[in-house]
Amino acid sequence: MYHVEVTVPASKSLSHRALICAGLALGVSRVENVLDSQDLDRTRACLEALGTQFEVEADGLVVRGRGGIGQVNQASLDVGESGTTCRLLTAVAAAGSGVFSLAGQGRMHQRPIAPLASALHQLGCRFEWLEADGFLPCRVHSSGLKGGQTTVALDESSQFLSGLLLASPLACDPLTIGIGGQRAVSWPYVALTLEVMRFFGQEPILEQAHGERWHSVPFESNPSIEPSKTRFRCHPGVYSPQRYRVEGDWSNASYFVAAGAIGPRPVRLRGLYKDSRQGDRVIVDIVKQFGAYVEWGRESLVVAPGPLQGQELDMGPCPDLVPTVAVMASLAEGPTVIKNIAHLQLKESDRLNGVANELRKAGAEVTVEADTLTIIPCPLGTKPLRLSTYDDHRMAMALSLFQLAGLHLQLDNPGCVAKSFPRFWEQWDKVRQASEGTSERPGN
Numbered sequence: 001m002y003h004v005e006v007t008v009p010a011s012k013s014l015s016h017r018a019l020i021c022a023g024l025a026l027g028v029s030r031v032e033n034v035l036d037s038q039d040l041d042r043t044r045a046c047l048e049a050l051g052t053q054f055e056v057e058a059d060g061l062v063v064r065g066r067g068g069i070g071q072v073n074q075a076s077l078d079v080g081e082s083g084t085t086c087r088l089l090t091a092v093a094a095a096g097s098g099v100f101s102l103a104g105q106g107r108m109h110q111r112p113i114a115p116l117a118s119a120l121h122q123l124g125c126r127f128e129w130l131e132a133d134g135f136l137p138c139r140v141h142s143s144g145l146k147g148g149q150t151t152v153a154l155d156e157s158s159q160f161l162s163g164l165l166l167a168s169p170l171a172c173d174p175l176t177i178g179i180g181g182q183r184a185v186s187w188p189y190v191a192l193t194l195e196v197m198r199f200f201g202q203e204p205i206l207e208q209a210h211g212e213r214w215h216s217v218p219f220e221s222n223p224s225i226e227p228s229k230t231r232f233r234c235h236p237g238v239y240s241p242q243r244y245r246v247e248g249d250w251s252n253a254s255y256f257v258a259a260g261a262i263g264p265r266p267v268r269l270r271g272l273y274k275d276s277r278q279g280d281r282v283i284v285d286i287v288k289q290f291g292a293y294v295e296w297g298r299e300s301l302v303v304a305p306g307p308l309q310g311q312e313l314d315m316g317p318c319p320d321l322v323p324t325v326a327v328m329a330s331l332a333e334g335p336t337v338i339k340n341i342a343h344l345q346l347k348e349s350d351r352l353n354g355v356a357n358e359l360r361k362a363g364a365e366v367t368v369e370a371d372t373l374t375i376i377p378c379p380l381g382t383k384p385l386r387l388s389t390y391d392d393h394r395m396a397m398a399l400s401l402f403q404l405a406g407l408h409l410q411l412d413n414p415g416c417v418a419k420s421f422p423r424f425w426e427q428w429d430k431v432r433q434a435s436e437g438t439s440e441r442p443g444n
């Protein structure tokens, strides 16, 4: 059957991490195929404020790092709406010496950083909250990280730990990072942090407690983490400059994987790495579980529609896929239950309630409990549908899947995709035109 073919952009998470490690390295790195998006602009600008220099090349960036942060005196970091920039670079900046002013935009001022601040406080930094305690804007006063022992709670975000790990080689002394709280959400993202750190020459050691003793263990992306029995041992060191190529983004691939699953046309995706450590690679297993057909070629993945059946899923490790899967579920047969996703409320929008609201407008029956979303598909209406993106890129991209069910969709802010995928609509047009034979976009 005729395929629609799309190329996915570079991984957002890996781009952030590669720029940070290259920016902290001593010497000149090349980071190829870096994601070009609003969030990465923020990470680049913040690293520049901390002393890293960038030059644009044909296929990426030349990055001149100074071997850490050092004495900065004063620096202002505007993290925009990027949680990853905020959490990762707050920890990295705190490894320098000076006063670091941090501010963001929009929803970023309501997304927590208190658990990270508490962990950094244990290492000698002081946070001055400028509006609400535990939220941006704030100032970090630091004379460097002293090493020793700290604990970070990961019930709300894994990014706190990723930040501490990235900063750990810059501490004066060896550092042990314990995991506090009841559970560790979004754990596969920690694997990405470790993978990029290792590439740039630094390797924190994961340990688990067995009785009284701690043992070093290999990192598994999907274990059931017992926070109090998990810790990282980190050593001071200097990142070494490297040539790093960013692979494709599985979170942003999810809209096209789901599009293939929903149909009517199979979708061929290029630019993805089959054995990626990105947790959102699990979208392939999820659509298969729903009933779609998936086939890997040498350099591409083809997803073809099947009769989709609702499922029960734990999506704690892969929160960014929830809007995608929720829309697909409302076009399937039978109920879908998505569990362990309380942290969805802390994203660019409250995605737990936002997804529920918009799916209901489309005709699905949706229940939200503390950390669970239940979706019962109902016949979709035929009237033009005006849906809200909440200025959230993942809401915009996921909701566009409704067009494949023949809905005439209007989105209030389609431009918000620029946060992670500025060329989304170009790629999406191919899918939509193949399904509808029109050239109309879901604009205002």
Ligand SMILES: O=C(O)C1=C[C@@H](OP(=O)(O)O)[C@@H](O)[C@H](O)C1
Binding pocket: 012, 013, 014, 083, 084, 156, 157, 158, 159, 162, 185, 186, 189, 319, 320, 343
């Ligand atoms: O570390 C990262 O690159 C990310 C971690 C996840 O956030 P949380 O750990 O806050 O769930 C994810 O939602 C975000 O898009 C990217």
Ligand SMILES: C=C(OP(=O)(O)O)C(=O)O
Binding pocket: 039, 081, 082, 083, 084, 085, 320, 347, 348, 394, 420
């Ligand atoms: C939550 C996201 O990103 P961030 O936390 O970096 O804002 C996302 O891209 O869905």
